[in-house]
Amino acid sequence: MPRRGSGSLSVKNKWTKTKWLLSDSGLRRFVPETKPFTRNSLNGMTARYKMVYFKPTTGTGGGGIARIDRTGAGKFRVKKDARTFEASSTASLFGLLQKIARGRSYLLQKGIYLQSSGGRPFDLRMTMQKAEGGRWVPSTMFVKLGKRNKVVTNYHQGGKLELVGQTLSRAGYSPAQIEHYKRRLKELGMQTARCFDRRSPRFRELGLDVALDRNGRLWILEVNTRPNFSALKSLADKSLYRTMVRYGKMYGRTR
CATH class of the missing domain: 3.30.470.20 (ATP-grasp fold, B domain)
Structure with missing residues (x-):
């Protein structure tokens, strides 16, 4: 509101x-193309773009934002703050992002270099x-x-x-x-x-x-x-x- x-x-x-x-x-x-975070939007965005940002729907100061990099066929690296995570499929990537979100609403946005x-x-x-x-x-x-x-x-x-x-x-x-x-x-x-x-x-x-x-x-x-x-x-x-x-x-x- x-x-x-x-x-x-x-x-x-x-x-x-x-x-x-x-x-x-x-x-x-x-x-940049932006979608609410769902399993389907994640599959589509990571297929279209090599880099995608994962950002809270609400929030300030850059807190809670992660970057998703596609490193190969179905392989991804997620960087959040000083930590880096690896995912070997879009399914495992979805699960990883759900853990980061902890029930909060998130968006996916095309990454800009x-x-x-x-x-x-x-x-x-x-x-x-x-x-x-x-x-x-x-x-x-x-x-x-x-x-x-x-x-x-x-x-x-x-x-x-x-x-x-x-x-x-x-x-x-x-x-x-x-x-x-x-x-x-x-x-x-x-x-x-x-x-x-x-x-x-x-x-x-x-x-x-x-x-x-x-x-x-x-x-x-x-x-x-x-x-x-x-x-x-x-x-x-x-x-x-x-x-x-x-x-x-x-x-x-x-x-």
């Missing part, structure tokens, strides 16, 4: 939010916030640089935050390419904000987790309806944190 807190509507169910994105003709091509910078995979965060008068503003964008050998890039899973230009430049992108991706992130943010507005005008902040794959394509991995502010304090440049706080004051998230 949608929840309201600190002046903005919050929806924790990732499947609900994914279905909203898929219902938008302009956004659905940016969403992330671009890397300095040998570390990264994804991008585009934060949208409402200004006075209900106008959406692309307030901040930054990079979540993953810790080596981690399943996710999240700050609370050992990741590091960086500025977009800094990371993309180190990854070999030209200034013109960097500006292109910044512009595309803002466009995706605005499209997503309009999509969520059609569901309820009470959304006042959104955090898009966007993957940049090795072919240069952008993918919306998920949308957070209560994006984290405090992690931005880890940046030497405090202007991004101050910007989020300034907009947050307009709808009661911050003081």
Whole structure:
């Protein structure tokens, strides 16, 4: 159920939010194939994709997420946190994932091979916030640089935050390419904000987790309806944190 807190509507169910994105003709091509976890969906997803992510339907900070890699015909490796498991069939893989889920609802999502910078995979965060008068503003964008050998890039899973230009430049992108991706992130943010507005005008902040794959394509991995502010304090440049706080004051998230 949608929840309201600190002046903005919050929806924790990732499947609900994914279905909203898929219902938008302009956004659905940016969403990796995602299915609720069942035996049939597992068989189909692992047949189609060499890498699949197993993620809780609700949850924050990258907790509970596992990565499934197909290593051969009917053989799989599952990595969760610092542990690795092997499965010799889709049936044994299903049983293993059931143990990880422990009765909780989970999703399967096509794995995206992330671009890397300095040998570390990264994804991008585009934060949208409402200004006075209900106008959406692309307030901040930054990079979540993953810790080596981690399943996710999240700050609370050992990741590091960086500025977009800094990371993309180190990854070999030209200034013109960097500006292109910044512009595309803002466009995706605005499209997503309009999509969520059609569901309820009470959304006042959104955090898009966007993957940049090795072919240069952008993918919306998920949308957070209560994006984290405090992690931005880890940046030497405090202007991004101050910007989020300034907009947050307009709808009661911050003081």
